[in-house]
Amino acid sequence: MSQEIPDGIPFTFFTSLIREIAKDTSPNTHGQPQNPLDTFNRWLQKLRNDFSPFPPGTTSAIFRFLFPHEDARRKFGMQETALSRELAKCLCISDSRLLEWETKGETISLGDQLRHILEPACSDLGAICSLNVTAVDALLDELAAISRFSANSIRAKFPRKRRRSRETILKELFRPLSPFDSACLTQIILKDLRPLMYPLCEKQLHYTTALKEFRSNCVIELSRFNAMKAWDPTYALIKNHRVCCSLDNACDAFERNEPITKPTVGAQLEVPKSQKGRDFRHALSFLSRSKKVWAETKYDGERAQIHVKITNGRPKIKIFSKSKRDSTDDRIAVHSIILECLGLDTSTFEDVILDAEMVPFNGEKIEGFWKIRRLIESTASGARRKVAKDTEPESPETQFTQSSKEEDCPSHLGLIFFDVMHLNGRSLLTRPYHERRGILETLIRVLPGKALLAERWEIDMSNLGRQGGLSSWLPPKRKVTEDNHYGSPETRLGRIFARTLASHEEGLILKAAESTYNDWVLPWVKLKQDYIPGLGDALDLVIVGAGWQKERALELRIPRTTLITFYIGALTNAEEMAVNPAAKPHFLIYFTSSYGLTRGELEEANFLVKSNDPVHYYDKSKHKTLFYDFTLATHTHLQVLLREPLLAELFGDRFTKARDEGYFEIRWPRITKIHRTSERSWRDGLSLSELQAVASQTIGMDHDIDLDAARIWKGKDAILPTDDWRGRCRKWEVRLGVAERDVVPPQKRHRGSELRTSQLAEDLQDMASDYSSRTLRVTTNLPQASAHSEKPLSQEGGVAESYASSENSQSSLIATSSLFRAIIRKYPSPPTSPVDTRPPVVNQYADVNKRSSASFATENDGIDFLQAAVVWYDVEVGIGQMSDLALAYLQTNRVHSLEALLTGSGWHPITSGSPWIQRAVVFLDPKTEGGRLFEQDLLLSLKQRLGSIPTHVRKPVWIFNSQTFNWSEPYRRQALSIVR
Numbered sequence: 001m002s003q004e005i006p007d008g009i010p011f012t013f014f015t016s017l018i019r020e021i022a023k024d025t026s027p028n029t030h031g032q033p034q035n036p037l038d039t040f041n042r043w044l045q046k047l048r049n050d051f052s053p054f055p056p057g058t059t060s061a062i063f064r065f066l067f068p069h070e071d072a073r074r075k076f077g078m079q080e081t082a083l084s085r086e087l088a089k090c091l092c093i094s095d096s097r098l099l100e101w102e103t104k105g106e107t108i109s110l111g112d113q114l115r116h117i118l119e120p121a122c123s124d125l126g127a128i129c130s131l132n133v134t135a136v137d138a139l140l141d142e143l144a145a146i147s148r149f150s151a152n153s154i155r156a157k158f159p160r161k162r163r164r165s166r167e168t169i170l171k172e173l174f175r176p177l178s179p180f181d182s183a184c185l186t187q188i189i190l191k192d193l194r195p196l197m198y199p200l201c202e203k204q205l206h207y208t209t210a211l212k213e214f215r216s217n218c219v220i221e222l223s224r225f226n227a228m229k230a231w232d233p234t235y236a237l238i239k240n241h242r243v244c245c246s247l248d249n250a251c252d253a254f255e256r257n258e259p260i261t262k263p264t265v266g267a268q269l270e271v272p273k274s275q276k277g278r279d280f281r282h283a284l285s286f287l288s289r290s291k292k293v294w295a296e297t298k299y300d301g302e303r304a305q306i307h308v309k310i311t312n313g314r315p316k317i318k319i320f321s322k323s324k325r326d327s328t329d330d331r332i333a334v335h336s337i338i339l340e341c342l343g344l345d346t347s348t349f350e351d352v353i354l355d356a357e358m359v360p361f362n363g364e365k366i367e368g369f370w371k372i373r374r375l376i377e378s379t380a381s382g383a384r385r386k387v388a389k390d391t392e393p394e395s396p397e398t399q400f401t402q403s404s405k406e407e408d409c410p411s412h413l414g415l416i417f418f419d420v421m422h423l424n425g426r427s428l429l430t431r432p433y434h435e436r437r438g439i440l441e442t443l444i445r446v447l448p449g450k451a452l453l454a455e456r457w458e459i460d461m462s463n464l465g466r467q468g469g470l471s472s473w474l475p476p477k478r479k480v481t482e483d484n485h486y487g488s489p490e491t492r493l494g495r496i497f498a499r500t501l502a503s504h505e506e507g508l509i510l511k512a513a514e515s516t517y518n519d520w521v522l523p524w525v526k527l528k529q530d531y532i533p534g535l536g537d538a539l540d541l542v543i544v545g546a547g548w549q550k551e552r553a554l555e556l557r558i559p560r561t562t563l564i565t566f567y568i569g570a571l572t573n574a575e576e577m578a579v580n581p582a583a584k585p586h587f588l589i590y591f592t593s594s595y596g597l598t599r600g601e602l603e604e605a606n607f608l609v610k611s612n613d614p615v616h617y618y619d620k621s622k623h624k625t626l627f628y629d630f631t632l633a634t635h636t637h638l639q640v641l642l643r644e645p646l647l648a649e650l651f652g653d654r655f656t657k658a659r660d661e662g663y664f665e666i667r668w669p670r671i672t673k674i675h676r677t678s679e680r681s682w683r684d685g686l687s688l689s690e691l692q693a694v695a696s697q698t699i700g701m702d703h704d705i706d707l708d709a710a711r712i713w714k715g716k717d718a719i720l721p722t723d724d725w726r727g728r729c730r731k732w733e734v735r736l737g738v739a740e741r742d743v744v745p746p747q748k749r750h751r752g753s754e755l756r757t758s759q760l761a762e763d764l765q766d767m768a769s770d771y772s773s774r775t776l777r778v779t780t781n782l783p784q785a786s787a788h789s790e791k792p793l794s795q796e797g798g799v800a801e802s803y804a805s806s807e808n809s810q811s812s813l814i815a816t817s818s819l820f821r822a823i824i825r826k827y828p829s830p831p832t833s834p835v836d837t838r839p840p841v842v843n844q845y846a847d848v849n850k851r852s853s854a855s856f857a858t859e860n861d862g863i864d865f866l867q868a869a870v871v872w873y874d875v876e877v878g879i880g881q882m883s884d885l886a887l888a889y890l891q892t893n894r895v896h897s898l899e900a901l902l903t904g905s906g907w908h909p910i911t912s913g914s915p916w917i918q919r920a921v922v923f924l925d926p927k928t929e930g931g932r933l934f935e936q937d938l939l940l941s942l943k944q945r946l947g948s949i950p951t952h953v954r955k956p957v958w959i960f961n962s963q964t965f966n967w968s969e970p971y972r973r974q975a976l977s978i979v980r
Contacts, residue, residue, distance in 0.1 A: 008055050008132035009047070011177070014065055015184045017043045021197045021222065036197070036222040041230050059231065060251035061137040067224050068191045070247050072324035073151040074144035076189050080110045083189060090171040093117055108553065108560055109195035111183035118179035130176045136185070143169045143189075148382075151326055194554050197222070207562040211603040216556050242518065243429070245270035245324060262427035265309045265351040268320040269421055269429075272518040274509065274526040278533070279896075280490040280497070283510055286525045288464055290512035293489070294433070295496045296456040298526065299416050300369040300506040301359035302376075304331060306338060306415075309351040315344055329382030333375070333413045334358060341415070341444050341451035348424075352443070355419035357454075362411050364449040368699065370657035375413050417444050418454035418509075421517055434513040457496045459510075464489045493527075494738030501529060502728035504700045506653070530653040530668065534899030535735075537666060537698060538651035542685040543674065544569040544589050544630060545617065546609050547639040552594040556602075563606050565594045566648070566671060567638055569630065570663075574687035588688055590633035590663060593650060596670030605674050614640035634658070645682040649673045649909075655695035663688065664695030731933065737896035739874070739930030865971065868916060870895055870904035873923035873962060874930065898937055905955040907945050919955050923962035926976070935959065935976075942979050956980045 020043065024034040064071045078086065081099070088095035097117055098110065119125065131139075144150045145158035146166055174182055187193045198219045200210070228237045232254065240250035240260045244267045253260050263269055277283025287293050303322035308315055317335050321327040342352070360371035377386040420440045421428050428436050437456075446452055493510075500508055507528035515522035530536030545567035552564050569587035577583045597605060615622045617638045628645070632638060652666035686694065733739040871893045895901050899908075905920035906913035922938065924931040942957060959977040966974065 008134050009051050009058065010128050011131045011133055011136045011185075012128045012181055013047070013051075014062065014133055015181045017066075018184050018193065018196055019180060022199050035220050037226050037230065040222055040227060044230055054255075055134055056255065057134060057137070057252075059237075059255050060248050061133050063224075063227070063247050063251060064137065065133070065188055066193070066222075066227065067247070068188045068193060070224065070324075071191070072246070073154050073248065074140060075147045075149040076140075076144055077147035077149065078189065080190065083186065084110060086166060086170055087114065087174065087186070090167055090174055091118070108200060109183075109187060109192075110190065111186035111196055112199070114186055115179045115183035118182060122179050125178060125180070127178050129178060129181050131173075136173065139169055139173050140188070143173070192554070194221070198557070200557060200559060207558060207606055208603055210558045210562070211556075211599045211606075214557060215599070218557065242270055244268070263353055263422040263429065265307045265353060265422065266318050268305055268324060269353065270518055271303065271305070271322055272524050274524040276531050277510070277525050277527040278531055280493045280527075283525050283527045284459075284461070284464055284489055284493060287461065287510060287512045287515075287522055290461050290514055290522055292434075292513040293459040293461055294437075294456045294511050294513060295459055295493060295527075296418060296454050296509045296511060297500060297505050298507040298509045298528070299357045299359055299366065299454065301357040301416070302372060304334070304356045304358045304415065306354040306356055307351075308338065308342065308344075308354075310344070310349055315339060330376055330380040331358060331413070332381045333379035334415055337413075337415055337447065337450045341417075341447050343445050350424045351422065352420065352424070353422035354417055354440075355421065356415045356417045358413055358415055360411050361414040361449050366414075367411060368656065371411055372413070375411060379413065412449075414450045414452070416452045416454055419517065429517045432514045432516065433511050436517070459489050459492050459496070461489050491738045494736045495733055497527060498729050498732035498736055498738065501732045502725055504654075504698075507531075528653060530651065534897060534903060536651040537654055538649060538672070539666065539691065539694065540647055540685045541568050541570060541650055541666075541691070542587065542682045543567065543642065543646045543648050544587050544628075545638045545641045546614070547592075547637050549592075549594045549636070556599070562602075563609055563639065564602065565592050565636065566605075566674075567592050567632075567634065568648070568650070568665075568669065569645070570686060570688035570691050572631075572688045574689065585628040587628060587630045587645070588633060588663070589630055589638075591658060591665040591669065592634060592636055593669040593671050595668075596650070596672055597674075601674070608646070608674070608676065609640065609642060612643055614642055617641055644677055646677065647675045647680045647682050647685050649675075655699055664692055664699075730929065731937075734930050734933045734937065735898055737872070737898075739934070865919075866893060866921065868918040869893055869921045870901055870914075870917050870919075871921045871923070872896075872898070872901045872934075874925065898934065898941065901938075902941060902945070905957060906953045907942060907949060907955075907957070909945060909948055913953070913955065917955060920957040922957065922959045923965065924959070925963050926961060927963070931962075939977065939979070951980070954980070 017040065020039050021036045024036065024039050064074075076083075084095045084098040087093070088098060098113055100113065141154055142158055142164065143166065145155045145163060148155075173185060177185060183196060184193065187196055198221060225238065228241065229235065231237060236259055237250060237254045240253050241247070243260045243263060244250050244253070246267055249264075249267050250260065275286050277286075284293065304327070305320040307318040307320075310316075317328060317338060318326065319328045319331050319334075321330075342349075358372065360367040360369075360375055379385075417440060419433075420436055420443060423439065423443070428439065441453060444451065444453060493508075497508060507526065510525040510527065512519070512522040515524075543566045546563040547565045547567065548560060548562065549565040553560070553562065556562075556564070558564065567589045568591050569589040571577070571585055572588050573583060573586045577585060615626060617640060623641070626641060626643065630641070649672045650666055650669045651672060652669045654667055655664040656667040657664055730739065872895055895904060901920050901922070902908055904914050904917050906917070907920075922934075924934055926932055926935060938957070938959070946954075957977075957979045958971070958975050959979075960971075960974055961976060964974070972978070
């Protein structure tokens with residue numbers, strides 16, 4: 001090893017920072033891990049003392065090394081396997097030894113494995129290498145120029161005729177380095193220094209200890225923001241990076257002392273980070289300072305930041321993706337659309353920067369996200385271009401719709417614009433959103449099926465939910481909106497969200513009218529179906545295999561021996577097995593899930609799989625010992641196959657298709673529960689055909705199929721099936737608890753028969769032993785309940801008791817008494833959806849279970865009845881006359897959706913509800929459409945879940961007519977239904 005000290009900053013000095021951070025942040029070094037920022041500050045001080053002034057390019061080189069995943073310009077085209085082979089050749093070592101890190105689990109990265117191999121042969125582990133930071137950075141540029149995925153600016157430095165081979169460059173890079181320097185450089189090439197900066201301690205090398213005794217946040221990681229702030233306390237570097245997200249440009253401008261104050265056309269802007277809204281109130285709380293919020297449709301496509309500049313009378317286009325990659329050549333198919341919708345007048349137009357979403361169109365209709373991959377590959381002119389292959393195994397429905405549509409309306413790429421950040425040399429970053437949107441609408445010419453403006457709705461925030469005081473307990477004021485809808489901002493947002501879900505869109509983005517671009521105070525807020533507990537698409541599917549996933553393992557800080565990725569399959573021959581029970585099951589394994597389980601649940605899943613003698617996937621001879629056949633369609637690293645597949649409950653964000661498969665799968669799948677075989681069998685999971693049917697219905701493809709069939713078989717004059725969009729909107733509004741009160745002609749209610757209640761009662765009794773319901777399941781974050789529940793209200797469990805309603809209507813309540821104000825002072829904050837999991841707020845009254853079931857007739861009875869109840873009611877409908885204290889409980893224990901009501905009261909297939917809840921109480925108006933739909937959905941849900949939920953877990957559900965309910969009359973006689 002050469003001892004020659006290089007000019008400039010030695011690369012060994014940089015790696016000393018990595019070594020010190022690893023020591024200081026190790027969980028077993030100190031009781032509390034040290035903040036790596038302290039280590040970085042000490043290192044930075046020594047760097048300035050020893051090497052100032054820095055050579056040009058030092059700032060950008062250090063940050064590219066320290067945060068290699070931020071380096072979007074350089075792509076090396078090598079992952080662990082390919083890099084292992086190259087390193088084995090240039091260092092004359094065995095590539096099989098390098099790859100042992102994947103199987104033995106003693107190290108969690110290739111760099112660490114390389115260090116272990118090189119150290120025994122090294123005579124001086126502390127030697128300073130002869131390469132400096134600038135030289136290593138230049139050699140990495142040369143190495144990246146070989147990859148066709150690197151930026152053109154990198155490839156242009158090294159013309160093809162003058163490029164050296166990869167092996168030659170790697171020899172020049174690695175041979176002067178010490179073992180630890182080599183490990184760091186290896187991880188820089190792999191774009192991830194975390195395994196060396198934050199290594200696992202010895203105790204974490206076993207999955208049980210790592211999962212049970214450590215947490216994901218047991219170390220503090222050095223952030224790019226903190227490192228920039230330490231490097232430049234004046235915040236000039238941070239401000240540069242905020243305007244120009246390229247590390248190179250921001251650092252180079254900082255070194256030249258030239259602050260970047262406005263966007264530069266051709267240099268990507270930082271993409272705003274969105275907050276996640278967990279419910280309507282939570283989503284709006286981020287924007288509570290705003291007077292007006294716009295809810296913008298979130299389209300399911302690929303982000304495109306579009307830069308257009310007129311040079312010598314000709315437009316030049318540059319497009320950046322969300323991953324900061326220059327995608328101009330990849331998206332050449334939309335260049336003509338950009339120019340057409342802008343309608344450029346070169347005499348007045350100079351330049352513009354736009355934000356848009358690239359989506360697939362079929363005619364004027366936006367298609368599913370999965371179509372965009374094929375369209376880009378078939379139209380790109382750069383590295384992403386691929387020749388189309390007709391190897392996709394299509395489902396019959398997909399084959400039918402594609403064959404019927406592509407003849408007349410072939411799919412094509414289009415754009416949906418939603419912001420403008422720069423126009424004619426003037427920055428718009430500090431202009432408010434409402435002004436930028438106005439400019440955008442005058443700039444973009446809408447081209448149906450090619451270029452659209454994002455759809456949006458206005459929300460008046462002047463009546464946002466109060467946080468305390470008397471007004472926090474009262475129903476929200478009724479305020480008319482622009483489309484004649486009454487309600488609070490939360491209700492308004494809920495109805496807009498219902499429209500979005502009914503239209504099968506991805507979700508909403510909330511933007512304050514006063515917010516600037518990338519505003520830290522008024523951020524964008526993302527609201528999606530799967531963000532709200534209980535609303536994501538959920539299914540019972542089968543786990544057939546398991547493996548490891550590097551990125552997720554680094555997040556959880558667990559060793560290579562942990563099974564963290566579960567391979568999901570579906571039965572392909574369910575019909576054959578129904579006819580012939582002796583038929584051998586066949587599973588299609590075609591997607592994976594690495595998320596959803598807690599650390600404790602993941603440890604239990606590992607024990608469950610490993611204790612049942614799984615078959616190693618690469619041991620092909622043992623595949624014959626399995627009782628099932630399988631086809632592996634996914635291309636990730638499967639390690640083991642389960643001898644007995646396990647049933648799992650998964651949820652996610654709607655459905656999508658993989659790149660090379662024609663079958664729907666859950667998008668962003670998360671596992672909520674894995675059943676032991678003694679609890680539920682894999683046979684309870686959805687078959688492949690059932691999964692495709694559910695997905696088609698969820699995304700609206702079943703209606704498209706009906707339309708195509710009518711066009712083909714019935715001709716042009718055919719009466720086409722209608723799309724019940726309004727019906728879907730209404731159902732979503734009811735499910736979200738934001739349905740409006742409709743006035744409909746009164747209908748006479750017959751005792752025990754309205755809405756087929758008595759038939760449902762019989763069905764509920766029949767369902768007591770039925771355990772095979774395959775309805776979509778939901779998930780929640782409510783805590784588990786104890787086994788204690790209310791005493792049965794009837795002698796026979798599972799019977800829905802129906803009663804006639806009273807004809808006396810009661811007035812809506814208004815509470816302003818001194819007693820009510822006293823309660824407000826004592827309990828000032830109302831809870832948020834889905835349900836309050838605290839103990840009851842008042843406990844001086846006797847438990848309702850300790851009295852006769854026929855004695856509910858006094859004021860205290862009403863208080864006790866609601867005290868331990870989860871309640872649903874329409875806020876715009878009165879609930880008769882009641883005491884102030886009962887009103888307080890009504891407001892405190894209210895939930896806002898059907899799923900939250902069922903979850904809290906123990907009618908959820910996964911969780912057992914909240915321990916303090918003894919009953920569910922529903923007040924509805926059966927004369928309104930919303931009330932009827934809610935009652936139908938509720939009773940059907942109870943019927944479907946009755947057989948799978950034990951009687952000691954589920955709590956009774958009381959349903960009352962809110963318009964005829966009288967608090968002074970016995971409750972049993974007034975109940976429309978009581979379901980146990």
